[in-house]
Amino acid sequence: MDTHTQSQIKVPATYMRGGTSKGVFFNLEDLPVQAQVPGKVRDDLLLRVIGSPDPYGKQIDGMGGATSSTSKTVIVSRSQRADHDVDYLFGQVSIDKPFVDWSGNCGNLSAAVGPFAIHAGLLPADRIPQDGIVTVRVWQANIEKTILVHVPIVNGFVQETGDFELDGVTFPAAEIQVDFVDPADGEGSMFPTGNLVxxxxxxxxxxxxxxxxxxxxxxxxxxxxxxxxxxxxxxxxxxxxxxxxxxxxxxxxxxxxxxxxxxxxxxxxxxxxxxxxxxxxxxxxxxxxxxxxxxxxxxxxxxxxxxxxxxxxxxxxxxxxxxxxxxxxxxxxxxxxxxxxxxxxxxxxxxxxxxxxxxxxxxxxxxxxxxKAIMSRSARIIMEGVVRVPSDIFR
CATH class of the missing domain: 3.10.310.10 (Diaminopimelate Epimerase; Chain A, domain 1)
Structure with a gap:
């Protein structure tokens, strides 16, 4: 009996680049039941997936890349809102400390949420053209804002390769336009003090x-x-x-x-x-x-x-x-x-x-x-399958 395999749980996951960042993406339904709701269990799971906290600052024992750009996690689900396709929750995982910061969004990984949602089957099939662009309507749950991700489709599949070059990313890829709708704080002025300077x-x-x-x-x-x-x-x-x-x-x-x-x-x-x-x-x-x-x-x-x-x-x-x-x-x-x-x-x-x-x-x-603020990014699936996490995180 392989006790080593039994001592770890397998969680379906997709490792993606979005813009100049990388992160581990999860379909909410694929998470262990205890981690499908916010709280300590979810945070502990994501910390272990990424390999934090790591006093060495390297994240050798996890999926993180020991930089803020690569110590990221994303949870996507079918939207609770009728006018959106998916809800997107972003967790910035601290490298050397035991916490996940849920206070903001990752704009780079936002570009990957559209392609991930399509790959994960979170959009109805009739929304995907044979060729063209599908606009994925994303509800950014951390900051309660709408993001429109315009994903190119070729032969019914997400186009990932292309000739769009993005400084900070080694290889060219397909261009994805991302619209951040009404990006300022919904509670009032963009300038919280009331001053421009x-x-x-x-x-x-x-x-x-x-x-x-x-x-x-x-x-x-x-x-x-x-x-x-x-x-x-x-x-x-x-x-x-x-x-x-x-x-x-x-x-x-x-x-x-x-x-x-x-x-x-x-x-x-x-x-x-x-x-x-x-x-x-x-x-x-x-x-x-x-x-x-x-x-x-x-x-x-x-x-x-x-x-x-x-x-x-x-x-x-x-x-x-x-x-x-x-x-x-x-x-x-x-x-x-x-x-x-x-x-x-x-x-x-x-x-x-x-x-x-x-x-x-x-x-x-x-x-x-x-x-609306607009920028062009690109995104690509790097690896998909399961990520293994020691089962003792649930004890």
Whole structure:
């Protein structure tokens, strides 16, 4: 008798890339019954799947890739809402700590939710054309927002290969347009303080001009020069500097407090997925992480963002929504760095290259509103089958 096999349970799972992220995708119905509802059992299962918490920071004993971009889980189910196809829940798994952060969305993996829903049979067969595009109407359960994922279909199947190139992703693939509908916080203004630019006071660090926005994901934008950077830094310039990382975390925590996301500074430690912190600068020439030159002529603004305490290798999809939204509102730090004035799209430079994002911002009596933010991503199934998890997690 193979006792080793019996000591592990098998959970159907799909390993997917979406945009510049990777994650383990589950159909809600395939999870063990105890994990089909939110709570400790679900969190323990996902932590073990990914290989966290890992004091070595490598996630060797799980599916995670030891970066914020690859320590991700997704649960998809048929939607509870008549006007949506599927409900999508995103869990950002901490690498070295025992928690799953459910406070926000992953914009990159949003692109993969449409293809996954089709592969998992969560859409009626009559919705899938023989050739063409099917728009998967996704309810993003973490932030209670609608995302439209436009999935190309060839011969009745999801088209995954193609010639669309996305900086930060090695190989070309099929283009998937993702629309983030009304991405700002539904509770009120996109700008929680009511200001396009705030003075953010951070004890022992300094006072900074900051644009605090909640669109796509709560994000704190500051000027690169105000913290002594050019704005063209790559991961190694920042992620090996413990002092710099501590500074960013302190700014992030005080920004979270000012945005009303937390009630006390120490709460920021258990809310690492949100808010994000990013720094911006005017267009500059730089060498991307792949060795490709990005010129100032091909971009409108340079942006660098941190995720889960480290500089991101490209750009989080939700932060790209925040960039698009802020860039299209005259007077924000992102808009000013991009040359100011009215805009409906920008091309921004990130560590891996460039990305074009669009948004339509309108000003009303209750403040600024973005109807929709749009970007192109790609997605692909890398592996499908079952993931094995030691059964003692349920004891």
């Amino acid at each position: 705030d003075d953010l006071i951070v004890p022992n660090v300094g006072t900074f001009n900051a644009t605090l926005i909640n669109a796509g994901i709560p994000t704190i934008f500051i000027d690169a020069e105000s913290i002594g950077y050019r704005g063209t830094e790559l991961q190694d310039d920042i992620n090996n500097d413990e002092q710099a990382l501590a500074m960013f975390e302190s700014i992030r925590a005080h920004g979270a407090l000012k945005m009303g996301l937390i009630n006390a500074l120490e709460e920021a430690q258990t809310r690492q997925h949100t808010p994000k912190i990013a720094f911006v600068s005017k267009p500059k020439r730089y060498l991307s992480s792949s060795g490709k030159t990005v010129t100032e002529e091909e971009i409108d603004v340079v942006v660098r963002a941190l995720s889960m305490g480290k500089l991101h290798h490209a750009m989080m999809g939700t932060a790209a929504v925040a960039i698009a939204s802020a860039a299209c509102v005259p007077g924000t730090l992102v808009n000013l760095a991009a040359g100011a004035g009215k805009k409906e799209s920008v091309v921004f430079g990130h560590p891996s290259g460039t990305l074009k994002v669009g948004a339509k911002a309108t000003e009303a009596a209750q403040g600024w509103r973005v109807e």
